[in-house]
Amino acid sequence: MEGTPQPGEPVQLRDEDGAVLGLGDVDLEASLAVRRLGMPDEAVEGLIPRHLRRAFERRGRMVDDPRFCRVVNDDGDGLPGLIVDRYDTHFVVQTLTRSMDARHQDITRALVEVTGASSVLLRNDSPRRKALGLSTQRPHVLYGTPPRWCRLLELGARFTVDLTYGQGTGYAYDQRELRRVVGRMAWDGRVLDAACNVGGLFVHAGLHGARHILAFDSDADAADLARENAEANGLLGRVVVEKGTALQALRAVRETFDLVLLDTLRVATEEEFVEHLRYALRRTRHGGRLMVVGYHPPLAFGGFDELVATACEAEARMATRLARPGLPPDHPTLVGSPGAEYLDTVALEVS
Structure with a gap:
């Protein structure tokens, strides 16, 4: 690798023989310096909405009620450092890497485009960020007007949760x-x-x-x-x-x-x-x-x-x-x- 990539700037990963391994995020200050983003033949352009759409479709097949679930789970959905929880048409986001911190606008745009989100709230106030050496900040709005309290249904039970100040994402x-x-x-x-x-x-x-x-x-x-x-x-x-x-x-x-x-x-x-x-x-x-x-x-x-x-x-x-x-x-x-x-x-x- 020549030079140091900026946070949010995907790089092409190669093995010692020069074969392309795929796209990745690089952060030399993190405990995991390299996180894989895409396959060898995958383009940088449109990567976030593409992976988000795939994750969204997966929930439709795997979850009883995809209106209330985790929509993006970190590396498991090909978006390392990104957590997105869905509360009907409202979405709560946590970013856990400097690279994803730099992509807030791209993430918000993709959520609105792919899911039709009414609102997007950023919750980067978790102790987990401190443990990763990242700064914390008060919850703030990325899009729309998120409600503080939201009602959800799960396994036949009804819950009211606090999206803004509740534990985790609520x-x-x-x-x-x-x-x-x-x-x-x-x-x-x-x-x-x-x-x-x-x-x-x-x-x-x-x-x-x-x-x-x-x-x-x-x-x-x-x-x-x-x-x-x-x-x-x-x-x-x-x-x-x-x-x-x-x-x-x-x-x-x-x-x-x-x-x-x-x-x-x-x-x-x-x-x-x-x-x-x-x-x-x-x-x-x-x-x-x-x-x-x-x-x-x-x-x-x-x-x-x-x-x-x-x-x-x-x-x-x-x-x-x-x-x-x-x-x-x-x-x-x-x-x-x-x-x-x-x-x-x-x-x-x-x-």
């Missing part, structure tokens, strides 16, 4: 397969959700027969939305939502539950993860079920099972793995891409 589409499993494990039981966000997991427990649900979230606005979503799904009287961190909740509650839900998104270290999990095991009755959600980072790749086993051993509990729900089809990943499978989950029966 809703965790990546947990869709977890919600299916939670529904199967919740029958006529008592449920504790230690970090409920807007209620994405516990609502499905309630819709599938849970008789009582106690939920917590450290964010007051998220807790308010969780209560609203419980009511919207006919769960009023069966759900109590309180403000508090997951660890506070797990320590304060003394009773045991048939199903415990533990999302560790706000956990910063593996030691904290094990501590949270130990308390979650204490809150799970013998013969009960525990759903654990972990993230990489902070957890090391390949270390999730060992950490779960460590917590079980420390609490003298035996656990049987019932399911390992992963990323849903609207979160395709590139085989061999470091960090692509960032979500690790397990559903356990605990004795």
Whole structure:
């Protein structure tokens, strides 16, 4: 390579023999200096709308309701560093590389052209950007007039989410397969959700027969939305939502539950993860079920099972793995891409 390409300037990649490998983004300051954008015979012109159209068509085939899903998932859709979530005609964008930061106008133009978007909102306020060495900024509008709150439908449940200030882009589409499993494990039981966000997991427990649900979230606005979503799904009287961190909740509650839900998104270290999990095991009755959600980072790749086993051993509990729900089809990943499978989950029966 001669010279240093500017962010957003695709380069032609070649092997040591000079054979063309395809198009790529180059950022020598990033942990992944080269990210592949296109095939050897692919033209630079029209690349973003072309890949976006392909991603959009894929969702139409793979997702139950493509109005509410992730439309672009990073390398898995041939657009490394770009995340786009769809809320009907409104789209929320995150960019996670300097190259995609430089393409905001091109991305917006392509979204409007390909999808007919009513609005496009940029959410580059995530901790993930800090971890990648990128600056963060307040949410701001790229196109149209995005609503702050949006209603969505998923797996028969209704949710109101906050697109502007909610966690991530407003809703965790990546947990869709977890919600299916939670529904199967919740029958006529008592449920504790230690970090409920807007209620994405516990609502499905309630819709599938849970008789009582106690939920917590450290964010007051998220807790308010969780209560609203419980009511919207006919769960009023069966759900109590309180403000508090997951660890506070797990320590304060003394009773045991048939199903415990533990999302560790706000956990910063593996030691904290094990501590949270130990308390979650204490809150799970013998013969009960525990759903654990972990993230990489902070957890090391390949270390999730060992950490779960460590917590079980420390609490003298035996656990049987019932399911390992992963990323849903609207979160395709590139085989061999470091960090692509960032979500690790397990559903356990605990004795």
